[in-house]
Structure formats: C-alpha cells, structure tokens
Amino acid sequence: MAGKSSEATGRVVSIASVLGAAGARTAYEKLLLIREFENKVYDSFVAGLVQGTTHLCQGQEAVSVGTVMALRDDDYLTYTYRGHGPCIARGMDLEGAFAEIFGRSTGVSGGLGGSMHLTDMQLGLLGSFAIVGAGLPVAVGAGISARERGIGQVSMTWFGDGATNIGAFHESMNLAAVWKLPVIFVCENNLYGEYSPILSTTPMQDLVVRASAYAMPGVVVDGNDVVAVLDATRRAVARARAGDGPTFIECKTYRQCGHSRSDAGKYRPPGELDAWMERDPIVLFRNRLLAEGLLDKAGLAATEQRVREEVQAAAARAAEGPWPEVRPLHDATYAGTLTA
C-alpha cells in the first residue's frame, strides 16, 4: 500500500463494529473532553489566566481520540505544542493540565513546562515538542526501546503537515523504516502550517506519498471521522506489534481556530472554514451515534453536561493552585547530584 491513498479512505465502517457500545461512549466523551478543554483554555487566555501563547486543536479531536484509543497502556507517545489532544485522550489529569497551562505549582510539570510542554511519564506521554519536528526522533528512540524490550509496545508520534518539510521528519522516517521499528507516524494534515497553506510550502497535497520514499506503508484517513482513524490506526499498531515496522498515517483534518493566540485566521479562503465546520468531528460522530442508535439524545446530553462540568471544575481548581515557589531549580535541571 506504500505511496497510495489507502483502502481506508472513503470506507465507511460502522461504529459498533469498530468500537462497540462502550467504546463509542468513551470515544464521544474523549472528543468532548478535548473540545471543552481547549475552549476553556481559550477562555482562560482571554480572562488573563494564561499568558504567553497557546496552540489549540479544536476540529482535530478525532485524530487524537482515534489514534490514542488504539494504544495499550504501556505504549509511548510524543506530540507537539498543539498537543493537548493526545494528552487529554490519553487520560492526563485535567486539573494538572490546566494548572500547568496556568503556570501553577500543581501543574503536571510544576509550572516549569507550560502549554507547549505537557507531559506525564506515567501515561507514556513522553514529551511535547515546541520545535517543529523535534518529537519524531524521540519517538523513534522510544520505538528502539519498545523493539528491544520485546513485549509488543509501540511508539506513536503526532505532527503537522508543515512538519513534513523539516529534516527531522525525513531522518526519523528513514531510521524507523530501516530498523523496522514499531513507530506510528501520525500526520495531522490540517492544511496549514501557521498561516501558510500547504501548497505554498509543499509540492503536493497528499502527504502519504512521502511514506514511499522510505518503503513505509502509508494510509490516508478522514481525520474528522474518529471511527476511521481508530480503524486505520489499529491496523498500523497491529503491524508494529507484530514486528512488521512503522506506518505513516495521514489524517486529513482542519484547524478550526487560529494557529496560536494572536491569529485571526484571515488567510483562509472564504467558505473554507464554514465547509469544515459542517464536518466538525464531534457533530459527525454525534449524528452517527444517534443514527446507529448507540446513544439517545438524553444520553448524549447527560454526557455533554458531565464533561462540561468536569472540565469547568478542573479549571476552577487549577486556577486556585499556588504559584511555584521561587527557589533554586538545580534539582529540576539535573537528576544527579552536582559537585558544584
């Protein structure tokens, strides 16, 4: 399948067959959780609770949820500055995530990392990288560990369309391919790198063709369809666990908000956003849940209500968190004792 738009594209699979009823509820909950989380981060920015910058992923939730749900607890993940999605999908503590973004000592990294650097080693959330492409080599390294340890772990890394033009992408794809490592490369093709449309920086729209430069299987999937994403990822993960090496998954999706806080998105052609809003991953999934009778309107509303409350409560608790104490941070810098 290398270099071709895969069989996964366009194939409509039933939710029940891929997720089951319980899985479907979980997926819906996770989608909502990420959406609510990101909305709350945005509001917190406006309210002055967050300073600096932040990169949100509304519209791309199905990629995070669909890919993460294909993983085992002992798998490894690396992601980007736009990485709240995978973290929340993986189960990162919401208060800890908010508190980190608010710069509080109760943050997952004690406020030292920030919005661009949410991590949690317990969950295999190895790192969020603010330098484009930098997370890929690290995921490859986790893939080496996984392969060496020999218990079927995999490593997964997320990155954008724009990131496929940086050297680290190329070197990582090649290394994973030549060593047949269990690494899943998840490309969130949201059509833009910052304010640049993909065709202004890349001589093609379908990035999956790049996989063939490494003799690596590549698949394209509708990134706004959580079921399709999960389905495609499961196949890739199965291959990786079986020792058959890496896969490149291109998820076609769209960033509903600006690149970062200061971006109003003026570069978008008229109508583009509207068209994608109609394909909002949460709305799509919600409609299918109803259509397939897996959840009724009351059930959906209850879930929505619960998630919203959970997110609001976590943010409220996080906002109460104390500021980190101003003290020497040598111990946060080095693990070993220093002679100095």
Add this chain to the structure above:
Amino acid sequence: MAGKSSEATGRVVSIASVLGAAGARTAYEKLLLIREFENKVYDSFVAGLVQGTTHLCQGQEAVSVGTVMALRDDDYLTYTYRGHGPCIARGMDLEGAFAEIFGRSTGVSGGLGGSMHLTDMQLGLLGSFAIVGAGLPVAVGAGISARERGIGQVSMTWFGDGATNIGAFHESMNLAAVWKLPVIFVCENNLYGEYSPILSTTPMQDLVVRASAYAMPGVVVDGNDVVAVLDATRRAVARARAGDGPTFIECKTYRQCGHSRSDAGKYRPPGELDAWMERDPIVLFRNRLLAEGLLDKAGLAATEQRVREEVQAAAARAAEGPWPEVRPLHDATYAGTLTA
C-alpha cells in the same frame, strides 16, 4: 517519470550522437585527467606531501564528466569532500588544485581550505562541503539566484547515497521542488557511505524513488557510462533552463578505493570490487571509442601520455609552491573592514 527507474536506464546511445567526435575526445581527456589527478593525490599522500585526509573518486569519474559537460559556463556547482571530480571536470587549474591539497599559498584558496574545500568562483565552483548534505541548500540558493536572474542558468549539486538520509537533503529537495528551481540533484550512488553498505542505512537500493516524495522527476543512469550520464543530464538541464524545475539523477557507480586515506575497504563482499573494476568507466569508454572508431589506439595513447605529463608537471610545480606566510588572517575571515 517521477519515482520510476527512468527510460534512461539500459538505453544505449551512440557516443557520436551525444558527444560528437570532438566532444568524445574532450570527455576522454577529462576522465583521464580526474583519474590521474586522484592517483597523484594518493601517491602524494603516501609520499608525505599531503597530510590529514583526502577522499578520492576513482571509479566515479564518468559522473563528474558526464554531468559537468552538460553545463554552461555561467552555471553554478556545489559538491562534497569527495569533490575533486567536478572541479577538474569543470577546468580547475591543476596546479592550484594540487597546491591547495598540499597546503601551499599557491593553492586555489591559498592553502586555507584543503582537500575537502576546493573552490573557484570564476568557474562557478561555489563550494565543497565537508559536512554531509550541507552543499545541497547552498545549491538551492544558487538556483534561486539563477531563477531570479532569468538568463537560463542552472545550479547543480553532487552528493552521495549516504547523504540522502540527512535532513538537508530532504529540505533542499522540497524547497527546490515547491519553488520550481533550476537545480539538478546528482546523487552518486556508490553503494557505500564510509564503510556502511547502503542497505544497512536505507530501506531501498534505488534512491530515485525518493524524488517522487517531492513530485520531482527522477532518473536512474549508469554512472559508469559517461555518455548515458551526459545524455540524462542534458535533458534535466534543458528542463531546468526552460523553467520546468529540478530533477534528481541517480548515478549508479562505485568507489574503487577506500572512503578516505585510512580505509582499506575490508567491508566489501568478495568479488564486488573486481566486478566493478571490469566496469571501470574509463576502460568502458575507451573500448567504445575504439569500437565506434572515434579514436584509434595511437590517438588514445597520445592523449593518455599528454594527460599524465600534464598532471605530473602540475603536481611537481605545486610541490614547489611556498608555504603560506604566517600572518593575521582577519582579511580572509571578513570581507568588510573591522572596527576592532
């Protein structure tokens, strides 16, 4: 033709049709010149006239000659530490080249550069790069100039099979492709990067497939057949001059000697070197010249004699060159005046 072994492979073109009689003589002379030059550098190393290290290209001469002969005088070239070939093919002064390698003030760069850094701006020889892959971005930049100036210039860059795994290769290919720059990427696939066989570092033997990752035309050519190389390069150059963008040319060839001075080549499978020696580019071309009746044995012998003498004489003069004077080198470091 992207991503496919090209029509150029296997096609036998007559020397006369591609080169003409005069061109054939020039090509033969250039092939010999490079061979004799490299042999003399080797001998000079053994004799203690060259210190440090040096990377020779015996066996790959047809790539240098075939590609360079497709160029105009005002084209641009970047190449590598194994870059004596393009320099000599382009007409670099032999004494100046030897003297540079011997570290003398009469060297093309006054002895400041050395074997890994032969350059001559007058000839468009922009730079020899000792960091793998580093010459490619620079060639892309020259391609931007060429395109801007609008008089049909092209930029050509040489690199090895191993270099296709470094980030700079990827970024340069993409940039040249997306901006449709007149850049010819010449990959000398000599099957090894230092002591590593290609399949230990790259998941495929045919590197031309990588061109398709940039929607760039790619061709494979027998790198030991100077006529085939020239023929394929001319097409690529014509496309570039016409504004149709870059081409990737994979030249299948072989490094007859070690990677660098200290390498005895023990990693080679038995018989491999012998098989390639039978396909020595100079012997092949010589035989074809005779077969096509473009030169007779006496003519060949006369050329060989002349080239050998020319090379020996240049080396002898170079060895007489004075050492550079020990003096402040601020003016070699900065072009502008320094306030300091």
Add this chain to the structure above:
Amino acid sequence: MSTITYREAIVRAQREALAADPRVILMGEDIGAAGGPFKTTEGLFEEFGPLRVRDTPISENAFVGAAMGMALTGYRPVIELMFADFMGVCFDQIVNSIAKHRFMCGGKVAVPVTIRAMGGGGVRFGAQHSQTGETWVYQFPGLKVFCPASPADAYLMLRQAIDDPDPVIVLEHKAMMAMKGEIQTDAGRWPAQRPQVVRPGRDVTLVASLAMVRRAMAAADALAAQGIQAEVIDLRVLRPLVAEPIIDSVTRTGALVVVEENHESGGWGAEIVARALTAAFDYIDKPPVRVTLPDWPMPYSPALEDAAVPSVQKIVDAVLAQH
C-alpha cells in the same frame, strides 16, 4: 528623525533596503501575506511581491543554507528565523558554512547574508522559545553579531547588516517590539559598530545588551537617587567585540557590573569581565559582578520567569553590594 516602535523600525529598515537594492530578498516562514509572526515584515509582501518577500517551508537548514548560495551568486538575502531558539535546527549552516566559507575559499568570496532572529524572555514562551541566542553564535569568527537595544539600533543595525559584505546575525528581542523611540535615518550620523555609552556616570560601569539595557538604565536612575552615578554601556555588537569603550569606562569608574540575559557560564559577561580586568587591571578596585540568568532553563510560570530574568532591583542590589 522620527519616532517609531522597535518593530516598525525593523519593517522600515527592510522596506528601505528592498527599495534601494534589487538584490535584497527576504525569506522566512509566514513573512509574506501574514506579515511575519511578529509582524516585522508587515506590508512588505504587498509592496514588493512574492519573489522579494518569500514565504518558506519549515526548512530552516535549507533556507539558511540557500541564503549562502544566493549571497555567493550576487544576491543579498535577509532571513527571518522567527525565534532565536530555532538556530538549533540550522546551526550547521550558520556556524560551519556561512561563518567559514569565505575563509575556506582563501578570502576570495564574500557572504553577505543577514539573519534576523528574535529572542529573549519575559513573554511566557517557556524554555524552547526564550533564549536570546547571543552566546550561541558570538564565538564564531566569520560572523558578525548585532544586538539592537532600541528602535534606533533596530533600524540602523539592520540596514548596516544588509549592506555588510559579511554575514551578520541580528538578534532582536521580542520583549522590545512595542518600545518607542527615535530613529536616525541619516547614515552619516550612525554611531560606529561598537559599544556605546548610553548614560555617563563616574562610580560604576554597567554593561548590558538587548532588553537588559533598559533595565540597566532604570537601575542607574534608582542608583542615582542613592548617590551612585552609574555609567551604562550598551554592548550593541557582540562580534567583532570592541572592548575599548568598556575598558575606557572602567578605567574611569573602577567598578564593573555586567547584566545579561544568558546563563552565567558561557555568557558574554565573562568575556567583558576578562577583557576589562586584563586591560584595566590597575584601575579596577572592586570585584566585578555579573547579573545573569540563573543556571537553569527558562521556566514557563510567570512567577518563576520574572524571578529568572535580571530585574532592575537585582541590578541595583548587585551594584549596592559591590559598593
């Protein structure tokens, strides 16, 4: 003379360079229609078009290397690298190619490349987006390193950089973008490329760069109120480093305090201290003091970031402790 912001000064310098010389070409990520992530190319795309103001892919190593290729073949590229921290992904091209190429060619070529990068802390961008980059590059012969600490310098240094036959890295500071000041458009009145006394004083020499200059000035105000007259020197050009103005100053004041937004070990402050103390050994009568970032990466939390970046109070305290 006209009063504009640091950011506007950068735009203006580029506009004038583009207008004056057809060989000038700007390249960088989102510098075109978007006007640059820091809006430092605002309006230039509209005015000069997509070939003179080029949006690049996220391929820093390639487009920085390409700048050298352009420079070698007759153009004068001006690169915007966005965050100075991104020099990491193109470090090879900067320090191994661009810095050394002329030398390796025996001095026979010039490499007129300008690289602009925005650095520095104070804006809650965390450890990978807050480095000034000063100490990354000033050690390399072949490069020039300019550090504008005012709109005037943001303007003139960029114009000088673009005109310079050598590669120049212009390190702008993102916390100063909105700073207002006068610029001098008459090149005949531009100061020499060397440190400059921006406030005279007789008791102590404060040497600072980039955003630390303002803080040193504010500290000097505070110190004056306590009877200590600090002379403030804006370092301005990190390479080639001209130490005379500093040596001259400490010879008069007898005391040196450097203020920089880099870690102590490896900061340029050591270089200043070493040069000053070596040259003015007999004139300095107090141990020098360096006010720097602490020895850990930049923390994200506002509370910790503010404690990390040298503050006016810390500078004042350092001087008082010395005296």
Add this chain to the structure above:
Amino acid sequence: MSTITYREAIVRAQREALAADPRVILMGEDIGAAGGPFKTTEGLFEEFGPLRVRDTPISENAFVGAAMGMALTGYRPVIELMFADFMGVCFDQIVNSIAKHRFMCGGKVAVPVTIRAMGGGGVRFGAQHSQTGETWVYQFPGLKVFCPASPADAYLMLRQAIDDPDPVIVLEHKAMMAMKGEIQTDAGRWPAQRPQVVRPGRDVTLVASLAMVRRAMAAADALAAQGIQAEVIDLRVLRPLVAEPIIDSVTRTGALVVVEENHESGGWGAEIVARALTAAFDYIDKPPVRVTLPDWPMPYSPALEDAAVPSVQKIVDAVLAQH
C-alpha cells in the same frame, strides 16, 4: 592500573559499560564492524552484536533525538558523533531537547544520554573538522560536559558519563588518540568531577583542557628551567564548572594564564578569568593572560594550523611576559 592508549581507554570504558548493564546501547556511524572511524569501538560489535552496537544512517539529528527517546524509556544510549563539528547538524536535539527536557517536565524524568564527539585541531582536517566543541555546549544548563585530557580520564569520564542520570557530552580530542597512560579501574579512587591540579607550583596557575593540558605541562617544564614554578590545572569538567580548585590555586600563585583550543571571544577562558578574578580579587597581582586560537577559522595548511593552535612556546612566552 594498566597502561593503555587514550583510544583504548575509550574502547575499554564502553566494553565494560556494555558488559555491566544491558540497558547500554551504542549508536553511531560506522561504529559496528568497522570499529568506528577513529577505531574507538574496536571489537565491540563482534563482542556485543548489532543490536547493542548499532551502525546508523547519516542522520545525526534523528539518532541523537532517538537517544533521548531511549533514555526516557529505560535505556542508556551512548552516541558516537564522530567529529565534534557535527554537533551543528543535531544542535537542536542537544540543546533544546536533551538539555531541557527534564526541566520542562518539572524534574520528573531523567535523561541519561551520553554523547561522545571527537574534536580539536592539529591533524590537518581543516575548518569544518577541527573544532573542539567545548564552547558550543558548555553554556547550556541541563548538560554536563566532560573533557578528558589523559587515558585515565578518557576511561573514567566515559564510565561516569554512562552511569550518570543526566545527559553528558564527552568531548574527546583526536590528537590524543595515541597518547599512553595508566588508567584507574577502581571507581573508589576516581577523582571528583572537577578541575584537578596535575602539577603543583607556586608562581603562576595554568588552566588548560584536552590537548592543551600536555602543552601546559611541557610549558611548565620549560618554565621551571627558568625558575618559574607553574601550577597546572586540568579543567576536566566544563559544566557544571567547579571553580574552587582554580580560585584556591590563584589565591596561592597570584597569577593566572589560561590555555584553550577555542577562539578568545566566547572561549571558556573568559569564564575562568572572570570567576578567578572575582573570587580572588585581592590575591591576584598580575593581569591574567589567555592563550587561545586566533580569531579566524582553523586553516588547513600545516604551517598555518601549527601557528594557530597554542604551542608550548606560546604558553611559555605568555607566562614570561606576565612575569
């Protein structure tokens, strides 16, 4: 104790680490069957096989970043980068990822990566293959930087680096590969990770690192013949920098000369001068001197290279001029 070469000491340290700890994995270009471009992994591939001693593609940024991924997930990678100059192509992973990751994670992870790189001049490799790399990396908190100047240190520092929970860059010097000396295998007798007095003296303190230590020692011999007793300090660990042994020494000798194979501006010599003069201000009675590379890239020509690298004679002259 046993007498081996610097190169053999490097091989031995890695062999012992591989044997002692299954989590140790070596990666680099041609370090496998070829035994490494500098033969610093000779025999290890045969002994430990292709999974523990891994030949990599020419993809430094990927395999250095991969080392961090391995370290975060339970392994102890040891990278051979070949020439220190190649840090340019993986600088981002070294300084932005590896150095800062623990910190950005709030100190909750350790990053036990060892990176070996061979630097330095004197072997006619030209401007892009002769840099020591010392001043590229010692400025970054989060990294440790070891500089072995003897077979003993080549051995013990590499063992310490591999055992260290933090990332360590071990800068070996290619001109010392054949140097012979004794190594100490008993870890209980290893010196602390700090500068070490390698020759006592009362008149002047010479601080040097890597290949300059031998030259400083030779200079001390020559000076002794002229009645000047030089104390020689091997700097050994560039980060974290422990200045006490140096301060202690200059307090006794009253004079400081640093010798380094880096350019003056941005060299660590300034840091040593600044620390020593600040802490021992009242004890130093002669202006310090720095003997460094000149302010241009390394020339290829043997004549010029030899003139560039600090020679024994230059060190002697510097001390004599100071006294």
